[in-house]
Amino acid sequence: MTLLEIQGINKSFRGLHALRDVDISVDEGEIVGIIGANGAGKTTLFNCVTGAFPPDSGRVTLDGRDITGAKMHVLARSGLVRTFQLMRPFHTMTTLENVTIAVQSRGVRPERAARDEAATLLDRTGLWSWADAESGSLPTAVQKRLELTRALAMRPRVLLLDEVLAGLVPSERTPVLDLLDELRREEGVTMLFIEHIMTAVRRLSDRVVMMDQGAVIARGSVDDVLHDPRVIEAYLGKEYGDAA
Ligand SMILES: Nc1ncnc2c1ncn2[C@@H]1O[C@H](COP(=O)(O)OP(=O)(O)OP(=O)(O)O)[C@@H](O)[C@H]1O
Ligand SMILES: [Mg+2]
Structure with a gap:
């Protein structure tokens, strides 16, 4: 059953078309990875989904209810919680x-x-x-x-993770990945996560979505997406080739 549905999202910033008709749906209990080069629009998508700013067009539903433009504290009460690429603790x-x-x-x-x-x-x-x-x-x-x-303290049903592993050395990543695995297994937490580290994408993702210049250019199983020639050209062949 689809839990989170992102449909036809567009967002422009003064002439820059940062998101183009983005569609992503996540089933209950599923973990979907979002990959894509710097500036592809990944964080902007999370910002549109979690009410930081409204999308120019498109719709987001959680469990069939329209949550487009809803603010983070309202979303948290419905079970949708995000983490930030740049941390915001007090x-x-x-x-x-x-x-x-x-x-x-x-x-x-x-x-x-x-x-x-x-x-x-x-x-x-x-x-x-x-x-x-x-x-x-x-x-x-x-x-x-x-x-x-x-984020866990808010008891999420759906967790949106923006590069939770960035800045961690490999030995520090493993316990975080183990924890995310445990959340899925034991609590059935659904996740949509943005990540550049391909070992983590492989380990966690049931499916992967690749973004490039604001659009989804490939989606499917981890292996299919990472071997897609468009993905290799747009992403893996460049600065992240080593990460695969
Ligand atoms: N509030 C904003 N105002 C103007 N431009 C923005 C704003 N937020 C994002 N952008 C632009 O939108 C584009 C997408 O940025 P975004 O941060 O979503 O990329 P990203 O895929 O998360 O990249 P990274 O992997 O580096 O985190 C970039 O060109 C960025 O400069
Ligand atoms: Mg980002």
């Missing part, structure tokens, strides 16, 4: 406080209960030893995991 707060606020955004009260739940989540994502550290001073790898932990 820098002067500790890691534990940041996650506590995310738990509270679901209406969990009193604060003590929210903190206990946040602590359990930090333990699960391997961040408990950083609980009292100020978020602004965290190493990149920890900040990326904090971004993911905050």
